[in-house]
Amino acid sequence: MIDLNLNEKTFKIDAPDEMPLLWVLRDVLGMTGTKFGCGVGVCATCTILENGKAVMACQITLEKTKGNRYTTIEGLSKDGDHPVQKAWVQCDVAQCGYCQPGMIMEACSLLSEVSSPSESAINKAFSNHICRCGTYPRIKQAMSLLVNSGKKE
Amino acid sequence: MGLKPMGLDEKAKEILIYQPNPLVSVQSDGKILITVTKSEMGQGVRTSMPMILAEEMGVDPAIFILQQASPSSKYKGISLGTGGSTSLKTMWTPLRKAGLEVKDGLLRAAEIFFGVNRDQLSIRGSSVVTKDGRSVSFGDLVPIAVKLEPNKYLEPLKKVSSRNYLGKDRKRVDAPAIVNGSARYGIDMRPKALKFAAIKRPPVWGNTLKSFDATVTLSVPGVRRVEVITAGVAVVADNSYAAFLGREKLKVRWNSGPHTAFDSDDYQRQLTQNLESPGKVARKDGVYPEPHNDFKTIEATYSFPFHAHAPLEPMNATAHVTQTETHVWVGSQWPDAIVPLASKITSHPQEKVNVHVPLLGGGFGRRSAPDPALEVIELANILKTPVQIIWDRADDLRGGYYHPASIHGMSALLNPSKQEALYYSHKVSSPSILRSSNPKSPDLAVVNTELLGARDVPYGIDAVEISYHELPLHIPLWWWRAIQFVPNIYARECFIDEIALSLDRDPLEYRQSLLSKSIQDPALLERLMNVISIAKEKSNWPNPSRKNRALGVACMDYEGTTVVQVAEVSVSKKRFKIHKIYTVIDCGLVVNPLGVNAQVEGAIVWALSALKSQIHFKKGRVVEKNYKEYPVLRYSEMPEVNTTIVDSDRNPQGVGEPPVPCVIPAVLNAIARAGGPRYRSLPITKR
Ligand code: FES
Ligand code: FES
Numbered sequence: 001m002i003d004l005n006l007n008e009k010t011f012k013i014d015a016p017d018e019m020p021l022l023w024v025l026r027d028v029l030g031m032t033g034t035k036f037g038c039g040v041g042v043c044a045t046c047t048i049l050e051n052g053k054a055v056m057a058c059q060i061t062l063e064k065t066k067g068n069r070y071t072t073i074e075g076l077s078k079d080g081d082h083p084v085q086k087a088w089v090q091c092d093v094a095q096c097g098y099c100q101p102g103m104i105m106e107a108c109s110l111l112s113e114v115s116s117p118s119e120s121a122i123n124k125a126f127s128n129h130i131c132r133c134g135t136y137p138r139i140k141q142a143m144s145l146l147v148n149s150g151k152k153e
Numbered sequence: 154m155g156l157k158p159m160g161l162d163e164k165a166k167e168i169l170i171y172q173p174n175p176l177v178s179v180q181s182d183g184k185i186l187i188t189v190t191k192s193e194m195g196q197g198v199r200t201s202m203p204m205i206l207a208e209e210m211g212v213d214p215a216i217f218i219l220q221q222a223s224p225s226s227k228y229k230g231i232s233l234g235t236g237g238s239t240s241l242k243t244m245w246t247p248l249r250k251a252g253l254e255v256k257d258g259l260l261r262a263a264e265i266f267f268g269v270n271r272d273q274l275s276i277r278g279s280s281v282v283t284k285d286g287r288s289v290s291f292g293d294l295v296p297i298a299v300k301l302e303p304n305k306y307l308e309p310l311k312k313v314s315s316r317n318y319l320g321k322d323r324k325r326v327d328a329p330a331i332v333n334g335s336a337r338y339g340i341d342m343r344p345k346a347l348k349f350a351a352i353k354r355p356p357v358w359g360n361t362l363k364s365f366d367a368t369v370t371l372s373v374p375g376v377r378r379v380e381v382i383t384a385g386v387a388v389v390a391d392n393s394y395a396a397f398l399g400r401e402k403l404k405v406r407w408n409s410g411p412h413t414a415f416d417s418d419d420y421q422r423q424l425t426q427n428l429e430s431p432g433k434v435a436r437k438d439g440v441y442p443e444p445h446n447d448f449k450t451i452e453a454t455y456s457f458p459f460h461a462h463a464p465l466e467p468m469n470a471t472a473h474v475t476q477t478e479t480h481v482w483v484g485s486q487w488p489d490a491i492v493p494l495a496s497k498i499t500s501h502p503q504e505k506v507n508v509h510v511p512l513l514g515g516g517f518g519r520r521s522a523p524d525p526a527l528e529v530i531e532l533a534n535i536l537k538t539p540v541q542i543i544w545d546r547a548d549d550l551r552g553g554y555y556h557p558a559s560i561h562g563m564s565a566l567l568n569p570s571k572q573e574a575l576y577y578s579h580k581v582s583s584p585s586i587l588r589s590s591n592p593k594s595p596d597l598a599v600v601n602t603e604l605l606g607a608r609d610v611p612y613g614i615d616a617v618e619i620s621y622h623e624l625p626l627h628i629p630l631w632w633w634r635a636i637q638f639v640p641n642i643y644a645r646e647c648f649i650d651e652i653a654l655s656l657d658r659d660p661l662e663y664r665q666s667l668l669s670k671s672i673q674d675p676a677l678l679e680r681l682m683n684v685i686s687i688a689k690e691k692s693n694w695p696n697p698s699r700k701n702r703a704l705g706v707a708c709m710d711y712e713g714t715t716v717v718q719v720a721e722v723s724v725s726k727k728r729f730k731i732h733k734i735y736t737v738i739d740c741g742l743v744v745n746p747l748g749v750n751a752q753v754e755g756a757i758v759w760a761l762s763a764l765k766s767q768i769h770f771k772k773g774r775v776v777e778k779n780y781k782e783y784p785v786l787r788y789s790e791m792p793e794v795n796t797t798i799v800d801s802d803r804n805p806q807g808v809g810e811p812p813v814p815c816v817i818p819a820v821l822n823a824i825a826r827a828g829g830p831r832y833r834s835l836p837i838t839k840r
Contacts, residue, residue, distance in 0.1 A: 016374055019394045027349060027392035032341035033334020035514070036393075037465050038546045042780045045465060073334030080333040088332045092324045092747055095755055096195030097331035098338060098466045098514030126788035130780055132465045132515045133195045134758025136791040138751070 004065055007075025017063035022046045024062055025072060033073040033101050037130065044128035047102035047109075048072045054109035054125070073101035076108065083146060084108050091142040095133035103129055103139055107146065115150040117143075171298040173258045175227045176251040177206060183279065183292030187217040190228060190244065192235040192486050193327065194464075194516035195755070196809045197748040200326045202244055204318045204744055209252025209310065211276040214318060219326065221510050224489045233510075235486045236521050236632060238714070238807025241744055245805050253307045262297035263289060322747040327512065338514045339484035342471040344539040348377060350532060351396040352542060353403050354385040354552055357773035358628045359410030362386065369402040379403070380535050384528040389536065393543050412628060417459055417558065417770040424560040424624055425454065427582040432622035435600050435608045439616035442566060442575045451655050452564040453648055456834045457640035458767035460556040462633055463783060466514020467549040470525040471541040472533035474499050479506045481530055484513035486521035494523055495530045517759070518632035522554050547778040555768055556633035557626065559583035561607075561644035565652050566616075572656045574667075576616040579607045579645060584626035586637070599623065606641035606709060606814060611681060612649070613670030628770070634759050635813035638711060646707035646818035647833070650825065660822060661685065661694050661706045680715040681708060684737040687797055692719040692735045701725070702732060705823025711811035713803075715739040718812070720792075720819040724829035731761065731820055733793040736812055741803035753796045753812045760816030762786045767836050 004011045004024070015028050022039075025031045025048075037045030039058050046057040049071040057072075076082045080089075084107045094100045103126070110117050110125045117125070122143050131139075172178035178186045187206060191198040199219055207214035222233055231247060256276065263274050263281035266289055273284045282288045330336040355361065365386050367379040375395030380387045386403060390396040442448070470483040479499045485491060488508040495506045513520055529542040544552060562580035567573070587594040587602050600621045601608070608619045633639075653663040665685055668678050685708055688694070697704050701723050708717035721733040736753050743749055762785040769776040777783040817835070825831045 015392075016394075019392075023392050023394040026341075027394070030343050031334075032337070032343065035338075035465075036340065036467065036543075038779050040546070040779055040781070043465065073332075076333070080329055085332040089324065089328045092328065092751070094195075094325055094328055094331045095197075095751055096193075096465070096513060096515045097327060097336055098464075100331050101334050104332060123789040129788060130465060130785055131758070131788075132463060132517075132762075132785060134755035134786075135751075136758065136786075136788045137754050137794050139788065140791070 002062055002066065004070070005068065006070045007072060013062060015062055017061060019062045020058050021060045021062060021065060021070070022057040025057060031072060031074055035098055035101060037099070043130040044106065045099050045102045045130065047105045047129070049105055049109055052109065052112055054106045073104060076104070082108070083149070084111065087142040087145045091138050091145060093135050093138040093142050095135050099129065099131045099135070103131070107143065111146060111150065116147045169295045169299055171258060171295045173254040173303065174251040176248065177255045179255060179259065179291050179295055179298070181292050181295040183290055185217050185279070185291065187219050188222050189219055190222045190231050190233055191240040192233070192484070192488070192510050192513055192516065194235065194484070194486065194513035194520065196240070196752060197325060197745065198235070198240050200323055201241060201744045201748055202248055204323060205245060205248040206252040208316055208318045209249045210256045212279060214323070216279050223510065224492045224508050233488050234490070234521065235516070236518060238810040241805040242713070242807055249310050250307070253310070254304050257304045257307060258298045258301055259291055259294050261301055262294040265297050266294060320743050320746065323745045324747065336512055338466050338512045339471065339482060340466055340469045340514070340543065342482040342511060342541065344471065344473055346539055347471070348389050348391065348536070348538060348540045349393045349396045350387045350389045350540050350542045351393070351400040351545070352382070352385045352387050352528065352548070353400050353405050354548065355407050355410070357410060357413050358553060359412045360407040361410060363406040363408045365406070366404040370399040373399040373402060378536070380532060382528055382531045382535070384524070387532050387542070389532070389540060396543070397545060413773040415628065415770050415773045417768070420626070421456060421458070421558050421560065424558060424582045427622050427624045428560060428562040428580050430622050432580060432620040433596065433600050434618065434620045435604050436617060436619040441616055447568060447570055448575065449567045449569055449655070450564060451567060451651060453651055453833055455561040455563065455644040455647060457559045457643060458835055459558045459769070460633060460763060460766070461550050461768050461777070461783060462517040462519035462554070463550060463780070463785065464515030464517055464519060467546055468519070468525045468544040468552070469541060470529040471539065472529040473539040474530060474533040474537060477501065477505060479530060480509065481507070481526050482509045482511060483526040484511055484516070484520055485523070485526060486513070486516045486518070487523065491523045491526045494527055498527065498530050499534050517634040519554055522631055524553065546780065550768070550777050550779070550783055551775040553629040554631035555628065557584045557586060557630045559640045561640065563644060563648040565648070567652065567655055569656060572658055574614050574652050574656070577610070577612070577614045578618040579610065580620050580622055581607055581641060582622040582624060584630060585623055586630040586632065589626070589630035603637055604641065605636065606638040607645060609710070610645055611671055611673050611678065611710065612664070612667035613672065614667065635756070635810040638709070638810070638814040639760070639763065639817070642707065642709050642814035643817045646709070646815060647821050650705070650822040651831070659695060661689055664706070664708060677710050677715070680739050681710060684708065684715050684717040684739055684799060687799065688717040688719050688735055688737040691737065691795065691797055692721070694719065697721050698733070703823050703827035705819045705821065705826055707815035707818035707822065709815055711807065711814070713741065713806040714808060714811035716811050716815055718815040718819040720816070720823040722820060722823040722827055724824055724827040727829070729824050729827070729829055731792045733795060734816060734819070735795045737797045737799065738808070738812060739799035739801055740808045740811065741801050741806040743798055744805055746798055749798055749808050750796055752808045754794055756809070756812035757794060757816050758786050758791070760813050761790070761820070763835070764817060764820065765836050
């Protein structure tokens with residue numbers, strides 16, 4: 001039994017230590033907002049926040065979650081009104097949408113580190129992520145919207 | 154039309170439903186339900202299709218509640234099949250008709266309700282109002298509307314100029330659910346008591362199961378059962394992790410099938426030799442000119458590799474088979490096709506087979522094959538409890554359905570002194586996708602499909618010869634975003650540049666002059682000339698925006714959608730960078746410009762990904778197992794996109810696939826013009 005600190009709640013998880021957090025979320029807890037794309041850390045579809053920083057849920061075993069705080073797309077905001085979510089809707093970023101929870105969590109992580117990241121920092125942050133539908137140009141737009149509004153504040 | 158009891162709550166009020174058309178129903182509680190008959194895989198049908206209906210009905214599409222269609226006889230004549238960029242093309246008229254029918258019914262009911270004539274009535278919000286200021290909601294009109302005779306005549310469809318929604322940017326209806334994680338894809342289906350299964354599949358297509366030992370597998374915590382199905386050995390567990398782990402521990406032996414020696418490099422060499430086979434001549438215009446000392450022949454061979462679809466959501470399907478009913482939840486592009494096949498597996502009559510279609514995490518053609526649904530139904534039929542079969546990425550890349558390799562033999566006879574081409578020939582050597590899915594496909598259909606984009610070369614050259622050289626292959630081939638247009642247009646449009654270069658002509662102007670001499674469909678030629686001249690202006694052809702860069706062009710008509718693309722690249726020491734892709738597209742009437750732009754962006758990414766990757770077979774096995782070996786375009790590689798959508802009042806045409814094929818030749822032509830090599834073989838591994 002492991003205590004998992006997730007979206008500001010504690011969940012008691014009865015699962016093998018080696019189970020990747022991705023499957024704990026999706027199959028044990030039934031929180032399907034975090035998606036599976038490759039399982040080996042090359043697509044970043046499964047990105048969530050660990051203590052506020054982007055990590056790939058398929059690369060973290062349940063055992064390694066001890067003492068950490070996790071946030072998934074479901075825990076980002078109550079009403080979908082996190083600035084990143086709003087920018088994503090405003091720029092109509094999604095196509096199929098499957099990669100987008102991971103993209104959004106990545107953006108949150110980056111913007112919490114630096115409020116106006118440079119283009120190369122943005123490139124680097126999203127370089128792990130795959131979008132097979134091709135939403136990259138709109139992610140770029142959404143990021144520049146967020147960076148500009150960050151600058152105004 | 155019908156009654157639907159609402160349940161046993163205190164009001165116990167019955168909801169009346171006015172449904173003049175299977176696509177739309179208005180309820181007495183005021184809800185308007187729209188049935189979406191195409192699968193949503195990112196192309197935006199759940200946003201664009203209701204816009205068309207709303208426009209004719211005279212309401213804001215935001216008031217609709219969307220429901221996804223399941224296969225049913227009530228949609229007579231409307232296929233739920235989603236692919237080939239045909240959704241809006243085929244649904245345009247049915248949706249407009251549905252909008253007019255429901256509007257007409259509501260207005261006729263309002264005439265009775267107010268006792269006034271139609272000219273006194275208009276629609277505002279979700280009500281009908283009279284000129285003297287009275288108002289009644291749609292819901293309150295339903296009890297009258299359900300008693301009306303079906304419409305006898307309809308007002309003519311709306312003129313372009315008076316449109317409120319069509320042609321205006323509309324954001325994706327599913328966006329709020331996507332950004333908060335509540336959007337549900339096939340892989341997210343969670344019926345109660347769900348088990349998860351992974352399949353150990355034969356490593357080579359066509360190998361069969363000899364024996365297996367599941368002792369260790371069954372000792373993995375969470376593993377519940379091991380069952381044999383047609384696709385392989387299924388490990389059923391409490392969660393995906395246990396299913397995958399249990400599968401890893403299975404000991405399986407296979408009987409060799411017919412493909413254990415299959416090698417894709419060898420096969421591509423055979424395809425090249427196969428260009429010399431007689432082939433089927435599909436088009437022969439004019440006569441090969443008499444030889445002349447001044448004439449010059451140029452020849453080139455282009456090759457295109459095998460590809461997989463690799464949508465980001467791996468294949469999966471969920472099913473529950475009870476004694477009397479079959480339920481399957483699957484992100485399918487062709488749910489209709491599943492029903493009869495499922496009915497054979499479970500012996501339930503087709504009306505008892507329910508195919509539920511959630512969102513698709515990308516389709517690209519792969520999800521029109523029924524295999525994920527059928528294997529889970531087979532397993533659920535054994536288990537009689539709900540189960541999801543989940544494919545990992547290796548299953549997805551290795552478990553079948555590929556876009557086939559092809560080789561293109563191009564040749565032309567030129568008269569350099571007159572700067573003109575006298576003869577053009579394109580030979581396509583490939584296995585047939587059509588024959589792979591249906592061995593009985595007639596030759597004519599096979600040839601026409603395999604030569605899409607090759608046979609219909611629009612240029613005015615006196616002698617043209619196009620032929621198809623089939624080389625049978627029995628591994629599973631399937632439709633892939635933009636299908637055979639991709640390899641055929643790549644070869645055609647690159648070779649046209651090679652001709653232009655040999656004749657010392659500007660490739661864009663050369664295309665214009667060839668089109669001006671063409672005797673093909675004048676409307677098509679006019680569209681091509683129009684998009685080319687817009688692209689010329691937009692891209693400032695032939696001048697790139699910076700000194701060390703070059704522009705390359707390609708154009709085509711994709712079954713009614715006319716596209717030209719110009720790529721701007723730079724080359725240094727054998728490396729190249731793609732800076733910008735200009736697209737000019739005429740796709741008929743534009744329903745949702747925001748959606749068209751997204752499709753163009755997606756098409757560019759699809760095409761540029763294909764420049765980077767391929768599927769190999771060695772000893773019958775697929776070599777690639779994840780995105781590491783089958784790379785796709787990444788964020789930092791994305792060129793700038795500049796898209797122009799041409800105004801048109803032709804009916805809507807396709808838009809998901811048409812902007813794919815020209816990207817590759819435009820880029821390769823630009824690389825050659827920038828002083829880089831002339832690439833005739835894909836993928837390009839050095840960049
Ligand atoms: S699923 Fe975790 S990185 Fe791909
Ligand atoms: S929106 Fe479909 S994978 Fe990114």
